Amino acid sequence: MYSITVDSDNNSYMSYNNAIYTKNGQTLIAGTSNSANSILDTTKTIVAGAFCEMGLSSVTIPNNVVVIEDSAFSYNNIKTLALPSSVQTIEGYAFAGNPITSLSVNSANPNYMSSNNLIYTKNGQTLVIGTKNGANNMLSTTKTIFEGAFSGINLTSVTIPNGVVTIGSWAFGDNQLTSLTLPSSVTTIEESAFYYNRLSSLTIPNGVVTIGSWAFGDNQLTSVTLPSSVTTIEDSAFYNNQLTTLNIPNGIVTIGSWAFADNNLTQVTLPNSITYIHSYAFAYNSIPQGSLTIDRASGTVNIGSGAFYYNGYSGGTTIIPVYLR
Template sequence: MKTKRIAALALAAALLLSCPGFTALASDGDFVIENGTLVSYHGPGGAVTIPAGVTAIGDEAFEYTEITSVNFPNSLTTIGWGAFMYCSGLTSVSIPNSVTSIGESAFEGCDNLQSVKLPVGLTVISKSLFFDCVKLTSVNIPSNVTEIGMCAFAHCFNLKSVALPEGLSFVGDDAFCETAIPEPIYILEGSVLCFVPASYTEFVIPETVNQVGGGAFDSCWGLKSVIIPDSVTSIGNFAFYGCVHLSSVHLPDSVVFIGYYAFYGCRSLSSINIPSGNIEIGMTAFSKTNINEPIISNDNSVLYYIPDSYHTFTVPDGIKKINGGAFDGCSELTSVTIPESVTSIGEYAFTDCVSLTSVKIPQGVTLINEGLFSYCINLKSITLPEGITSIGSFSFYQCIRLSSVSIPESVVSIGDLAFTECASLTAITIPENVASVGDSAFQDTGITSLYVTGSKTEFNQYAFDNCGVTIYAPEGSTAQVYARENGITFVATIASAVPNASAVYVNGKLISVEAYTIGGYNYFKLRDIAMALRGTEKQFEVGWNLENDAIGLRSNASYTPVGGELAVSGSEASITANLSAAKVYLDGAEVKLTAYIISGYNYFKLRDLGSALNFAVTWDGASYAVRIDTSAGYTG
């Protein structure tokens, strides 16, 4: 919600006074008005008169304020989204006929609103416009209205009377859900059934109806039976949502569409037939029912539903698509086998499968859809095939035990909140082809190491919020810019190494070493330092740790030369340095040291070696020299 400080009001008032038709009132200081739009209100509440000349009320301008009444000017044409949301003091509203547009949720949650007068020029009743206005008892819809949006009057528990215009051609899902309207609502000459009161226990849909609207029977808790005639071709979203006593339904072959959540939560529904023709079924259409057999399309190509009683399931070979929400809430499912015939898995297909531990996605699948494995809290591993191009929003949301995931090279985008709250995920590699990483994609994960192989990946500001991450990416990449702008530690994976001419002394003796500056730090060849410290208190051996497949260091051991130590090329040209992926073990324990490979050799940050092996490293600015003292410990 936009807010402005009171200090800016003097300028705003001056601008408004210069506008034709604007009349200043005593209460003008309560408003922030910009170019005729009332942006926000900062007054004490009570009765409010909006200044003349205001043409629009901005989004959320009065949200949660303590106003008790509002007087609108005739200059007003637009009321924005959520403008008066949760203004509990409002009891009545009269909107002038100058208004032609009222945004979504404009009066949502005004729980004391009892009456409303809508403008005659209004053509659309927006989504959730009067949602949760629990004391609203009646409303007259203007004759020009052709559309009523989703949930427009939902949860208006005392709404008993609504006058609908003849020209009304569309009513959105759940527009009148949980109201007290006593009779069914039909539009378009009875061809669309929009609402059935919750009092019905049996209902015969008239043969004039060809469409059961979205949410038409939503929350008809007492409904036990319904007869659907052959005239019906479409059953909308949420049509029978929550009809907990509905025990059986026969769908005529005329039905070609069943919307999402159509029969969700019909806990007594134990059987349903699938019409014989080609049919489209929305996600989660049959979840939380008592149907105890899988539902598969008549041509055996689409898996629509799996009962939540299954512990394991093998998707039949030949299935091409797993419908959205097919396994939704299968809380006892521990494993699922998906055949290579499957090429599409819908949104939220496995959401809330809390016992599922691992999944292998077939090679033909190219999209990890929105919410696919969200809330799978025991999912530990996932195999994603090459060919996946997108990882959708919420796809692994709250998979708290997912400890590793390999993102295929083919992926080009990672959606908002894709891995949010995957607390066991500690490292991730973003392939070169990924163009964008969405809002909060890895927020609140355990990721401490982010590896970015490409130079042009764009990150949302909050992609790694609350992670404590270090980013490893090429020097000059967009990832480096992202790290700098967000205060994130950055380590270049591909960097320019500049020869360093600083003198180096070990216990006062000048030595010759090949050194480079990378990102402002001095890096030295590991074997040069081992050779230089040979015979001192801090000597160490360098070898290869076969057990851990890593560089092995052993303290207090004499270094064994391999040839080429302490040799200087004398070149002054910069050279490419690549971040080393090799782990380092000191006396058998892993130590975290940053190293680069330059011309086939490992170069380490001198101060990191000093810290690990406990020898002093100082900079002598007067002589432009690095001094190593093995008789002293490392002090930073």
């Protein structure tokens, strides 16, 4: 899109340099590929998706901009980004999917700072925007990697420093990572954190309690080691990998829908702690009759519909008997 206009009689919106603003010029609603470097100086908020997927190669964010909402500039071709001192809020995925090589923040900004082509909150504890050339140089003070920080940038390697506690949703999603070492400090792995990469093996550190939905979906995992600290594996967390065997440690209570579906599993051992196996959790594997073990002395395991759908002999569905005492 190259041209946007608003009728001059419109009482709510106006157009300027092929972008749409609220009438007072303070909120940019929709931009175009040829308006990203001529944003009004009165702009305070750039709304969600305003410049998403427009083929931008550059952007100029004027001083006075306070809020950059989610996905405002995501999936473009921006290589250089400079943030002014006025910016107070950068929402998730704001610049996801851009091949940025140079990041900077005005030193007078009281909320954000830059280091090694990465943008952090001023205290250096939350990494907000990442780059391919900064992924192995994170600050040792980092505790949270924000949602979408490194998403969709063709990342092939990353060094996550010890001290990181939370890996946000889509933080490293849609990349080309083949290996990953998670430090012992990590306790939270959110939705799609490493979705759609090329990981072949994985060890989850002890201390992680919940593995978010799609967290490691659509990788190439042939082995995964889970700690006893995990209690919940959410929906599709390991969907569409290449796992052949799975030993789930005692402590895990809930396995979400499609969590291990579409793998190559031939043997699964479930612990005494397991209480919920949701629908299609192990569907589309190769688990034959007699190769599923639930180590449970008492109580009930709640098994959702189709939890083991389409397993067993090729070309058919095997119903796996589960003996619960």
